[in-house]
Amino acid sequence: QVQLREGGGGLVQAGGSLKLSCADSGRTFSTRNMGWFRQAPGKEREFVAIISRPGDSVYYRDSVRGRFTISRDNAKNTLYLQMNNLKPEDTAVYYCAADSLQWRVVPVPTPEDYNYWGQGTQVTVSS
Numbered sequence: 001q002v003q004l005r006e007g008g009g010g011l012v013q014a015g016g017s018l019k020l021s022c023a024d025s026g027r028t029f030s031t032r033n034m035g036w037f038r039q040a041p042g043k044e045r046e047f048v049a050i051i052s053r054p055g056d057s058v059y060y061r062d063s064v065r066g067r068f069t070i071s072r073d074n075a076k077n078t079l080y081l082q083m084n085n086l087k088p089e090d091t092a093v094y095y096c097a098a099d100s101l102q103w104r105v106v107p108v109p110t111p112e113d114y115n116y117w118g119q120g121t122q123v124t125v126s127s
Contacts, residue, residue, distance in 0.1 A: 002026040002098045002116035009094060009121030016086050016125070022079040022096030022118055030054075030074040033099040033107035035114060036081045038092035038123075047109040048094070049081060059109060064090070086125045093120040 008020040020036070035050040049060045049070035058070050069082040079096050099107065100115035 002028060002032070004096050004098060004116060004118035006094065006096050006118040006121040009123045011124045011126065012086055014087055014125055014127050017082070017084045018086065018123060020081040020083070020094055020096075020121060020123075022081075024077040024079075024098065026077075028102060029077040029098070031102040032116075033104055034072060034079045035097050035099075035107065035109070036070060036079070036094060037097055037111055037114075038090075038094045039120075040092040043092075045095070045111050047111065050107040050109055051079070052107050053103070057107065059107065061109075083123070086123075088125045088127045090123060091125050092123060094123050095120045 003025040004022055006022045012018055033052055036048040037045050038048050039045040051058045051070045055072045067085045071080045096118045097114035098116035
């Protein structure tokens with residue numbers, strides 16, 4: 001029903017940029033809020049950015065606000081994360097995720113509310 005595949009990770013110097021993408025091969029992409037999460041070694045998975053079904057509401061964790069931009073293209077079943085001015089502390093495996101509920105009105109930042117996950121893409125920022 002939902003199959004997510006991320007791309008676009010890599011190694012970049014501090015201050016650089018990367019753009020992640022997440023393609024959903026299922027048929028319910030436009031009915032679900034979507035999110036980007038990350039997990040660094042030895043740390044819990046944390047929310048980075050979430051976006052509502054139509055894309056008109058977005059939320060960011062404080063440490064990335066102003067540097068990262070989440071967006072989606074429902075016609076292409078694709079989610080994006082533009083990351084600018086990257087910092088070493090952004091180093092992590094980044095995951096896209098789809099809300100477990102269709103048609104939820106307000107996106108939520110808790111990983112437990114997302115049942116569908118991509119395989120993850122490594123982002124490494126060198127100082």
